[in-house]
Amino acid sequence: MGHWSPSSAPIRRQLTCIASQLPDARVYSGPSSPPPKRVTLRTLKAKYTKGEPLTMVTAYDYPSAVHVDEAGIDILLVGDSVAMVVHGHDTTLPITMEEMLVHCRAVCRGARRPFLVGDLPFGSYETSVRDAVISATRMLKEGGMDAVKLEGGSPARVEAARAIVETGVAVMGHVGLTPQSISALGGFRPQAQVAEEALGVLAQAQALQRAGCFALVLECVPGPIAAAITASLTIPTIGIGAGPATSGQVLVYHDLLGMMSHPHHAKVTPKFCKQYAHVGQAIQAALQAYREEVVSRTFPSNAYSPYRIPAEELDMLVDQLRGSGAQAAADAIIAAEKSMHGANL
Numbered sequence: 001m002g003h004w005s006p007s008s009a010p011i012r013r014q015l016t017c018i019a020s021q022l023p024d025a026r027v028y029s030g031p032s033s034p035p036p037k038r039v040t041l042r043t044l045k046a047k048y049t050k051g052e053p054l055t056m057v058t059a060y061d062y063p064s065a066v067h068v069d070e071a072g073i074d075i076l077l078v079g080d081s082v083a084m085v086v087h088g089h090d091t092t093l094p095i096t097m098e099e100m101l102v103h104c105r106a107v108c109r110g111a112r113r114p115f116l117v118g119d120l121p122f123g124s125y126e127t128s129v130r131d132a133v134i135s136a137t138r139m140l141k142e143g144g145m146d147a148v149k150l151e152g153g154s155p156a157r158v159e160a161a162r163a164i165v166e167t168g169v170a171v172m173g174h175v176g177l178t179p180q181s182i183s184a185l186g187g188f189r190p191q192a193q194v195a196e197e198a199l200g201v202l203a204q205a206q207a208l209q210r211a212g213c214f215a216l217v218l219e220c221v222p223g224p225i226a227a228a229i230t231a232s233l234t235i236p237t238i239g240i241g242a243g244p245a246t247s248g249q250v251l252v253y254h255d256l257l258g259m260m261s262h263p264h265h266a267k268v269t270p271k272f273c274k275q276y277a278h279v280g281q282a283i284q285a286a287l288q289a290y291r292e293e294v295v296s297r298t299f300p301s302n303a304y305s306p307y308r309i310p311a312e313e314l315d316m317l318v319d320q321l322r323g324s325g326a327q328a329a330a331d332a333i334i335a336a337e338k339s340m341h342g343a344n345l
Ligand SMILES: Nc1nc(=O)c2c([nH]1)NC[C@@H]1CN(c3ccc(C(=O)N[C@@H](CCC(=O)O)C(=O)O)cc3)CN21
Pocket: 080, 081, 084, 085, 092, 177, 179, 187, 188, 189, 190, 220, 252, 254, 255, 268, 269, 270, 271
């Protein structure tokens, strides 16, 4: 048994057996790779109870998941923001369940430790409670997620959240700015900026808590409103553009890395995003340097041309090519050998 805790592994291990396409990187693969201690609902609750901030970041693929895991982030969200930051859409609406599941599986292979939450995409849970339950269970069975997130706090959304929880799937709620409602909202606008609206968001948050949500995202609401909501709940709030008084914070991976500095991307980087790096600039500089080195024929140098052939083999090859009349090929060998290794054949 080693140090597998009975509560953390069995479910995911079973899932991995059921669905052959599921990631196996989260399965204990022998003594050489000790299993990392997974973040569970219990871990999250313990942190919240102690007043420790919860950290959450999005990731959409294997390398970003590895990085988020290594950084010790508590919760990894496979967000439907993938539609905008990875697929290049202007909103989160077009991303499909099948596309989300592909991203979830890639993330699951890279992230062993964080608690994994998958965003239910637009259209996958609003049509009926039955559809909501089907979509949520797919996120776990086919996506390898630990929990799902859905947007909104209207009575219909609360009913969907309750039904999913009753199925045995952990649900994270999401109120304030709910980007999937952009058509009705008329834009990515900050929410709860008048007292009546703030009371509405508070009531939605409380209804989602009653429905059994284990946490709530509060997006784009004034700090004091987020503070009031957080103080009124017994489950953690995870803020984004919601000030410092929430129980935790979430940012989009590409935003916090400064990957979207290109003017084409800049439109989707909201004001509340702090850039902890300027990875976009680093990528741009590297690509330009590569292009310039190829054009100037300085790449690949000998250091990056690793495959060798013994001199006597080359001699034989040159002789055979000459014998068969392939003079140009033979000359090319001699010229290349001279320029790469200064050798005269
Ligand atoms: N890259 C990225 N980061 C995000 O945080 C994010 C996404 N994408 N996509 C999904 C949602 C959409 N989000 C957004 C997007 C834009 C604003 C924004 O620019 N708001 C402006 C007001 C714009 C308006 O009035 O139309 C602001 O002043 O905050 C806020 C949140 C947050 N989420």
